[in-house]
Amino acid sequence: MNIPQLQTALTDYFAPWIQALGLEVAAGDTHQVTLRLPLSEQLARTGGMVCGQAMMAAADTAMALAVFSHFGQFRPCTTVQMSSSFLKPLSGQDGLVEARLIRIGKSLAFGEIDIRSAADGKSVYRASATYALL
Amino acid sequence: MNIPQLQTALTDYFAPWIQALGLEVAAGDTHQVTLRLPLSEQLARTGGMVCGQAMMAAADTAMALAVFSHFGQFRPCTTVQMSSSFLKPLSGQDGLVEARLIRIGKSLAFGEIDIRSAADGKSVYRASATYALL
Amino acid sequence: MNIPQLQTALTDYFAPWIQALGLEVAAGDTHQVTLRLPLSEQLARTGGMVCGQAMMAAADTAMALAVFSHFGQFRPCTTVQMSSSFLKPLSGQDGLVEARLIRIGKSLAFGEIDIRSAADGKSVYRASATYALL
Amino acid sequence: MNIPQLQTALTDYFAPWIQALGLEVAAGDTHQVTLRLPLSEQLARTGGMVCGQAMMAAADTAMALAVFSHFGQFRPCTTVQMSSSFLKPLSGQDGLVEARLIRIGKSLAFGEIDIRSAADGKSVYRASATYALL
Numbered sequence: 001m002n003i004p005q006l007q008t009a010l011t012d013y014f015a016p017w018i019q020a021l022g023l024e025v026a027a028g029d030t031h032q033v034t035l036r037l038p039l040s041e042q043l044a045r046t047g048g049m050v051c052g053q054a055m056m057a058a059a060d061t062a063m064a065l066a067v068f069s070h071f072g073q074f075r076p077c078t079t080v081q082m083s084s085s086f087l088k089p090l091s092g093q094d095g096l097v098e099a100r101l102i103r104i105g106k107s108l109a110f111g112e113i114d115i116r117s118a119a120d121g122k123s124v125y126r127a128s129a130t131y132a133l134l
Numbered sequence: 135m136n137i138p139q140l141q142t143a144l145t146d147y148f149a150p151w152i153q154a155l156g157l158e159v160a161a162g163d164t165h166q167v168t169l170r171l172p173l174s175e176q177l178a179r180t181g182g183m184v185c186g187q188a189m190m191a192a193a194d195t196a197m198a199l200a201v202f203s204h205f206g207q208f209r210p211c212t213t214v215q216m217s218s219s220f221l222k223p224l225s226g227q228d229g230l231v232e233a234r235l236i237r238i239g240k241s242l243a244f245g246e247i248d249i250r251s252a253a254d255g256k257s258v259y260r261a262s263a264t265y266a267l268l
Numbered sequence: 269m270n271i272p273q274l275q276t277a278l279t280d281y282f283a284p285w286i287q288a289l290g291l292e293v294a295a296g297d298t299h300q301v302t303l304r305l306p307l308s309e310q311l312a313r314t315g316g317m318v319c320g321q322a323m324m325a326a327a328d329t330a331m332a333l334a335v336f337s338h339f340g341q342f343r344p345c346t347t348v349q350m351s352s353s354f355l356k357p358l359s360g361q362d363g364l365v366e367a368r369l370i371r372i373g374k375s376l377a378f379g380e381i382d383i384r385s386a387a388d389g390k391s392v393y394r395a396s397a398t399y400a401l402l
Numbered sequence: 403m404n405i406p407q408l409q410t411a412l413t414d415y416f417a418p419w420i421q422a423l424g425l426e427v428a429a430g431d432t433h434q435v436t437l438r439l440p441l442s443e444q445l446a447r448t449g450g451m452v453c454g455q456a457m458m459a460a461a462d463t464a465m466a467l468a469v470f471s472h473f474g475q476f477r478p479c480t481t482v483q484m485s486s487s488f489l490k491p492l493s494g495q496d497g498l499v500e501a502r503l504i505r506i507g508k509s510l511a512f513g514e515i516d517i518r519s520a521a522d523g524k525s526v527y528r529a530s531a532t533y534a535l536l
Contacts, residue, residue, distance in 0.1 A: 013179065015188070017155070017176045017185070018185060021151070040151075042150045042151045045147065045148055045152075052213045052216075053190065053195065054149070056191065056194070056216070057188075060187050060190070078186075079218075080398060081217070081218065081348075081349045081351075082217070082218045083216070083218075083349075084216045085530050086212065086215070087505045088505065102489065103489040105490075108348065110489055123504060130348060214482075214510065215482075217485055236394065241509060257371070260380070262353050262394060262396060264353060266510065282453070283447045283453040285419075285422060285445050285453070285455075288422065289419070310418045310419045311418075311419050312417055319420060320484075321419075321459035322417070324455065324459065324462070325456075325459060346454075347488050349487050350458070350486045352481075352485075352486075354481050357480075
């Protein structure tokens with residue numbers, strides 16, 4: 001799937017509350033998808049830092065898109081497990097959310113997500129996730 | 135903290151995007167906080183199921199409130215790690231998000247979160263989380 | 269499965285290195301299994317504390333036995349994901365490893381494990397785990 | 403720390419039961435440590451596959467050594483959280499356990515571990531871990 005197709009999938013298959021994140025597809029191929037998480041007052045808690053919940057939501061969304069991209073189209077799947085580590089604050093800049101598939105089995109897919117600060121490239125969040133392919 | 139105080143903390147210390155979840159404090163004491171996650175079209179992905187991202191966000195929010203409630207007031211803290219398991223869909227009903235502290239150390243707090251369907255009481259989501267107390 | 273059957277399964281289906289933990293089945297029914305992890309110099313790192321690796325191994329083993337116990341016999345299954353939190357040291361006493369099934373689906377099972385100090389009953393370790401049923 | 407120093411640390415600071423894994427230091431610098439996990443009947447469950455518990459134990463051990471290596475000497479630390487994903491079996495060959503530090507803070511360190519089959523280089527296990535620096 002190319003970038004416009006992935007951007008359309010983001011509109012078609014995700015809840016309005018997820019669309020309120022304002023995610024923009026930055027890159028994508030059959031193994032990974034990168035989304036931009038734009039800086040926004042809506043996502044900031046006290047102190048101007050992007051709330052951790054937004055990072056988890058963006059990570060899970062990017063991973064689902066990476067699964068779609070792998071199969072070339074929407075694929076029903078559901079998150080089974082997701083483990084997130086918050087390395088440092090994301091503050092005053094956009095985030096780049098890179099989701100990579102690391103193994104696709106018959107019924108399960110495994111992936112890893114890395115969120116970096118767009119300005120300085122530093123990793124602020126890492127996650128691993130397991131998806132059931134339906 | 136009593137229920138009105140916890141509800142106020144929810145407004146004062148969380149991002150507007152988190153407030154859009156419409157969480158309502160249902161119960162709280164020094165060890166746990168229960169939030170109601172109301173059914174909403176904003177949170178539904180295709181098929182009417184509440185999106186998993188909303189469950190993770192509600193769980194993390196409930197846990198932060200449980201930390202505040204333990205200390206009797208806002209306490210600066212940050213999520214270090216959160217591991218979520220999605221047991222079954224939450225569909226067509228509110229969720230009850232119960233966050234329990236299981237250990238408070240000097241610099242780290244550990245908690246567990248359980249989301250149940252409000253109508254039938256079945257567990258749909260479980261998580262464990264680690265917080266750094268700042 | 270009763271306690272002797274579970275103890276036999278522990279010998280039949282696990283690696284010799286796991287048997288070196290000296291685990292003893294303390295209780296079991298169709299939803300949970302409790303193992304005793306005996307205090308041993310073999311498992312102690314500097315300072316007399318039981319090494320965390322032994323707690324993870326005992327937890328995973330107890331959960332596999334809980335799956336067997338649920339089905340009434342050995343059931344081929346494989347750990348997909350396991351998330352462990354280390355709450356406090358286990359030092360100078362046995363551990364009680366309680367594994368509970370929280371959801372059994374067609375192809376996946378979810379469980380939670382709690383390790384408590386045998387002497388004072390305090391929780392020292394918590395984990396959640398996902399198993400693929402083969 | 404060089405390879406002989408790391409190998410000595412493996413003997414000095416870990417429980418006898420961990421030493422029974424037969425881990426060999428293959429590489430190490432200030433950010434990562436690689437251990438070889440030798441194929442052994444002691445670690446095999448039915449079917450000749452290396453048991454998952456051994457992979458978790460080797461991963462946690464490699465990460466602790468990576469922390470020591472970063473500080474140039476033994477550093478008291480304790481695992482706070484560890485999340486493991488089991489991608490595929492490790493069967494009939496050694497494993498290469500690579501632990502990388504991804505962030506060292508004042509009181510917490512974050513790392514990721516990848517275990518690959520020594521013969522074919524395929525990833526069989528991934529984990530993330532959080533350590534408290536004491």
